[in-house]
Amino acid sequence: EIRFYYTPTVTISIDDPGDVVAGDTTTLTATDSTGTVTWSLVDSNGAPAAYDFATITSGGVLTTSGTGTIYVKAQDSASSDTRPITISPFTINGKSGISTDQTEDTSLTLSANAPASWSSSDTNVATVESNGVVTFKKVDEETYVTITATHGGVSDTITFNVSSKAFSAEVEPEIIHNGMTANLSTDPTFTDAVTWSVKNSGDSEKVTISGNNVTANVENADVVLVASRGTASDEVTLHIRPMLVTYNGSDITPTNLTSGVNSSIPVVNVVGASSGTSTDHDVAYYDSDTHTVRTGEKVGSTEITITDAGQTLTFTVNVEVSEAESNIPATAEKVADITISADNNWWSNTLNDLPKTDGNGNTYRYFIKEESTGAYIPVSYSTAQGGTPLNDGITNLDLTNSSVQTEEVELPEAGGQGTVKIYMAGGVMMLLAAAGFVYFKRRGCGRQI
Numbered sequence: 001e002i003r004f005y006y007t008p009t010v011t012i013s014i015d016d017p018g019d020v021v022a023g024d025t026t027t028l029t030a031t032d033s034t035g036t037v038t039w040s041l042v043d044s045n046g047a048p049a050a051y052d053f054a055t056i057t058s059g060g061v062l063t064t065s066g067t068g069t070i071y072v073k074a075q076d077s078a079s080s081d082t083r084p085i086t087i088s089p090f091t092i093n094g095k096s097g098i099s100t101d102q103t104e105d106t107s108l109t110l111s112a113n114a115p116a117s118w119s120s121s122d123t124n125v126a127t128v129e130s131n132g133v134v135t136f137k138k139v140d141e142e143t144y145v146t147i148t149a150t151h152g153g154v155s156d157t158i159t160f161n162v163s164s165k166a167f168s169a170e171v172e173p174e175i176i177h178n179g180m181t182a183n184l185s186t187d188p189t190f191t192d193a194v195t196w197s198v199k200n201s202g203d204s205e206k207v208t209i210s211g212n213n214v215t216a217n218v219e220n221a222d223v224v225l226v227a228s229r230g231t232a233s234d235e236v237t238l239h240i241r242p243m244l245v246t247y248n249g250s251d252i253t254p255t256n257l258t259s260g261v262n263s264s265i266p267v268v269n270v271v272g273a274s275s276g277t278s279t280d281h282d283v284a285y286y287d288s289d290t291h292t293v294r295t296g297e298k299v300g301s302t303e304i305t306i307t308d309a310g311q312t313l314t315f316t317v318n319v320e321v322s323e324a325e326s327n328i329p330a331t332a333e334k335v336a337d338i339t340i341s342a343d344n345n346w347w348s349n350t351l352n353d354l355p356k357t358d359g360n361g362n363t364y365r366y367f368i369k370e371e372s373t374g375a376y377i378p379v380s381y382s383t384a385q386g387g388t389p390l391n392d393g394i395t396n397l398d399l400t401n402s403s404v405q406t407e408e409v410e411l412p413e414a415g416g417q418g419t420v421k422i423y424m425a426g427g428v429m430m431l432l433a434a435a436g437f438v439y440f441k442r443r444g445c446g447r448q449i
Contacts, residue, residue, distance in 0.1 A: 012037065014074050014083045021114040022053070022067050022090045023152030028060040030074040030081065042073045046082050054087065065153060090114055090154045098158060103165045104230075107135040112156065116149040125162055136162050138192065142231045164230030167194075171214065171225065173271050175239045177311040180271070181215045182238060186227055199224035199235060207238065216240040241269040243306060243313045245293070254315040257293075259284070261319060265293040272309030279303045284317040295319045 012033045017026050030037050039060040043049040053066025062072065067089045073082045092098075093111045102108070110118070110132040118128040125145040128134045134147055139162050146159045167186040176182050184196050196212070198204050203223045208215045214225065221240045226233055244251040246266040247259075259265060267274075267286070276286025280302035284295040293304060298319065305314040 012074055012076050012079045012081045014072065014081045017062070017085060020062070020064060020085055020087050021151065022064050022087055023114060023150075023154030024062075024064050024087075025152060026062045026064075028056070028062055028072060028074070030060075030076075033074070033076040034079075035077040038075045040073045040075070042071045042082055044071055044084070046071075046073065063152075088113070090116075090149075090151045090156055092149050092156045092158055095156075095158055100158065100160050102136050102160045102162050104136050104138050104162060105165050107133060109133050110147065110149065110158070112149045112151065114151045116151045119148045119150070121146040121148070126160065134160075136160070138230070139164055140230045164232035165190075166232050167227070167229070167234060169225065169227035169234040169236040171236050171238050174237070175241050175269055175271050176216050177242065177269075177271065177309050178216050178219050178240065180309050180311075181213050184209075184212045184214055184225065184227070186229075186234070190229060192229075195228045197226050197228065199226050206240070214238060243270060243308055243311055244268045245313075245315075253313070256316045256318070258318040258320060259295050261295055261297045261299070263295045263319075264290075265295075265317075267291045267293060267306060267313075270306075270308050274306060274308035276304060276306045283319050293317060 013031050015029045015031060017028055020026060028039060037060070038058050039056050040058070041049050041051060041054065041056055049071070051068070051070050053068055054062065054064045054070045056062045056072060060074070062085070064087045067087050069084050069086045071082055071084050073080055091113055093113055098108070098110075110128070112132075116132075118130065118132055120126050120128050120134075122143075122145045124137065125139060125143050126134055126136045126147065128147050132149075136145075142161065142163050144159055144161055146157050148155050148157045165188075167188060167190070170185045170187055172183050172185070174182075186194055194212075196209050196214070198207065198209070200223075203221065206216070206218045206221045207223050207225075208217060209225075216238075218240055219242050223238045223240065224235055225238055226235050242253055244267070245254050245257065246268055247254065247257060251268060257265065268291075270291045274286075274288050274291065276288060278285040280298075280300060282296050282298040283300045283302040284293055284304060285302075286292075286304055286306050287294050295317065296319070301316055301318045303314065303316050305312060
C-alpha cells in the first residue's frame with residue numbers, strides 16, 4: 001500500500017502598519033502565519049541589518065527615532081515575509097505658515113502630525129498648554145522664546161520673536177492753555193505703567209509731566225510727547241494756545257475790534273466750558289455754544305470778557321454801520337420828511353405809500369443815516385397792516401435797526417434835534433437792489449434836546 005501525504009503551503013504576510021512617524025512605537029502584525037512569528041530588521045535583499053533610527057523586538061515592537069526607509073522581516077516555522085516601511089519626520093504642522101513675530105497678550109494654537117507634549121523655553125515670555133495653545137506674556141524688550149513639541153523622544157521646535165503690544169498715544173484735550181492740565185492715555189489701555197517723555201529736549205521746560213498728566217508752562221507751543229512701553233512707543237502732539245479771535249482773515253489776540261452789524265466773529269482755541277460777559281449785550285456778546293462774538297444792529301461799543309479753562313480774554317468791540325457805495329447810490333432822491341422821538345422808542349411806522357420797487361422788479365432798500373456820525377442803519381418795511389404787493393406802494397415803513405422787525409428796537413445814538421429826511425435812489429440798481437435812506441436827528445421825549 002502506497003500512501004501520499006499533501007502538506008498545504010502557507011505564506012506569511014506582514015500587515016501594512018500605516019503612516020509611521022519618527023518617535024512612534026508600533027507593534028507590527030502578520031497574517032496567514034503558522035506558529036510563532038519572529039521579527040527582525042533586514043536590508044532590501046533580506047539579509048540581517050541594523051538601523052540607527054529604528055529597532056524592533058522579536059515580538060514585532062518597532063521603535064523609531066529618525067526618518068528613512070527600513071525593511072522588516074516576519075519569520076514563522078513555514079515561511080517569511082519582508083516589507084519596506086517609510087518613517088516620516090515628526091513636525092509641528094504648518095510651520096512655514098506660522099508668523100514667528102508675535103506681540104504680548106496674544107495667543108495661538110499649535111498642532112503636530114503625531115501626539116505630542118509641549119514645552120516653552122521661557123514661561124515668563126510664553127506658556128503652552130497640553131493642547132498646544134501658546135499664550136505670549138508681557139515683555140519689557142524684544143524677546144525670543146522657543147516652543148518645543150516632543151513625540152517619543154523626537155522633537156520639533158518653533159521660535160517666536162515677542163515684542164510689546166502696539167498702541168496709540170492720546171492726549172485729551174489736544175489743545176490747552178498755559179497752566180492747564182491735559183490727560184495722557186493709550187489705546188488700548190494698559191494696567192501696567194507707560195512712560196511719558198518729551199521728544200525734543202528743547203521742549204522740556206514747556207510742559208511738566210506727572211504720571212498720566214501734562215501741564216502747560218508757556219503761552220504758545222507745540223510739544224511732541226512720547227509714550228513708551230517695552231519695545232512699543234507712539235507719539236502725540238500737545239498744542240498749547242492762547243484764546244484768539246479770527247478777524248479779517250487773521251488769528252489775533254485782540255484788545256479792540258471794529259465790526260459791522262449782524263457779524264459773527266469766531267473765537268478759536270476754546271478748550272473748556274467757556275463763558276462771557278458784555279457791558280452792552282445789544283451791541284455785541286459772546287455766544288458760548290458757538291464760540292463766537294455776535295454783533296447786533298445796535299451801533300456803539302461794549303467790553304467783552306471771555307473766560308475759558310482759567311484763561312481770560314478781554315477786549316472792546318466797536319460796532320459801526322459804514323456807508324457803502326454798493327448800498328447807498330450817489331443818485332439817491334428825497335421822498336419824505338418825518339420826526340422820530342424818544343417817546344415812541346425812536347421807532348415809526350407812519351410812512352405811507354413808499355414804493356417797494358422801481359417798477360422794473362428792482363427792490364428798493366432803505367437806510368437811516370445819523371447826521372452826527374455819518375453811519376447808515378438798514379431798516380425794513382412791513383405789509384402787516386395792509387401793505388400792498390410788489391410794484392405798488394408800501395403802506396407802512398418800520399424804521400428800526402433790525403433787518404426784519406420783530407419788536408420795537410431803540411435806534412442807535414441818542415441826542416440831537418430836528419426832523420428826519422427820507423431819501424431813496426430813483427431807479428438805481430446796485431447789487432440787484434436800489435436803495436433809499438433817511439437823514440435824521442433825534443428828538444427826545446417830546447421836547448427839544
